[in-house]
Amino acid sequence: xxxxxxxxFQMHWHADDPALSQxxxxxxxxxxxxxxxxxxxxxxxxxxxxxxxLQQEAKAWIGQxxxxxxQHRRFNEVxxxxxxxxxxxxxxxxxxxxxxLRKRSLKYQVAYTAGFETIALATAHAIIADRAHLFRGADLxxxxxxxxxxxxxxEHKNVAFDVYQHVYGEYWYRVYGMVAAMIHLFQMVRGxxxxxxKADGLWGKWKTHWAIKxxxxxxxxxxxxxxxxHALPWHHPSHVxxxxxxxxxxxxxxxxxxxxxxxxxxxxQRSPAEMVSA
Numbered sequence: 001x002x003x004x005x006x007x008x009f010q011m012h013w014h015a016d017d018p019a020l021s022q023x024x025x026x027x028x029x030x031x032x033x034x035x036x037x038x039x040x041x042x043x044x045x046x047x048x049x050x051x052x053x054l055q056q057e058a059k060a061w062i063g064q065x066x067x068x069x070x071q072h073r074r075f076n077e078v079x080x081x082x083x084x085x086x087x088x089x090x091x092x093x094x095x096x097x098x099x100x101l102r103k104r105s106l107k108y109q110v111a112y113t114a115g116f117e118t119i120a121l122a123t124a125h126a127i128i129a130d131r132a133h134l135f136r137g138a139d140l141x142x143x144x145x146x147x148x149x150x151x152x153x154x155e156h157k158n159v160a161f162d163v164y165q166h167v168y169g170e171y172w173y174r175v176y177g178m179v180a181a182m183i184h185l186f187q188m189v190r191g192x193x194x195x196x197x198k199a200d201g202l203w204g205k206w207k208t209h210w211a212i213k214x215x216x217x218x219x220x221x222x223x224x225x226x227x228x229x230h231a232l233p234w235h236h237p238s239h240v241x242x243x244x245x246x247x248x249x250x251x252x253x254x255x256x257x258x259x260x261x262x263x264x265x266x267x268x269q270r271s272p273a274e275m276v277s278a
Contacts, residue, residue: 001067001144002258002261004261005078005142009078009082011082011196013142014136014137014138015137017211018200019202019215020134020215022193022196022197023212025079026189026190026191026192026194026195027189028072028075029076029079029087029192030185030189031068031069031072031073032072034069034098034116035069036098037102038065038112038116038117039065041106041110041112042110042160042163043058044106044109045163046163049167050166051166054166057156057159057162060156061159061160067152068152071145079196083199084199087192087195090192090195093191094188094191097184101184110167110168111168111173111177111178112177112181113177113181114161114163114177115174115178116185117153117156117159117160117161118161118178118230118237119223119230120153121230122225122226122227122230123150123219123223124153126219126222126223128150128151128154128246129243130218130219130222131245132269134146135147138265139265140262140264141261141262143263144263147263148260151250155242157237158237158238161236161237175231178231182227245271245272248271248272252272252276260276264276
């Protein structure tokens, strides 16, 4: 995807809510370290997979996840160049965190990965449903980057789950992996947006904390039911229907529409085709 971040790109891309901008920016800081970790976990687990179809699905999943972290790394370099050199130290801390997780058993790493992917599925649905609030007035590239990312999270929703089930299949350990991933990811993202907000001089201000609390209640309130559903013993990600907006995005992508990298953020309530045609 040809995402472009121009020289005049504003880090507070959500003009009405700088805390929201930095919270989402902080999530991007995590991804070039978290996603290589989950890629390696699935790659190693695939050696134990005996189903050729699942092996091919895992290979395609790895390709998509690699594109995700490379695109976010490009964006993170823009962040750093725009006046946040403190992120270099934060990147080292995150890298160390995932080096430590690589010392855990492969079972833990795959359970963490399956857990993250089921959380990502629930949050991807929430992001698409709430896109008008999250990205209104945002730079075209940042909104398009995140919407592309969550569309692909929904598209490959089954893969990590199926690899875990095929290789291990232990229900309670799967739930443990999901809870462990959720707690760890929250800690990692919080540490990153704290760095950004401190650099802005906004950390510690009541307006900032109020904005974060509002976002947390709104976003996780929208995601919680989906996350809880993923924890049920009989759940499979394929049970979750794909949103119509996502399916139209994929159909446009498959016909070669390049404008998906520059969706019109003034038309976020519209269909992808209407956003591209603006």
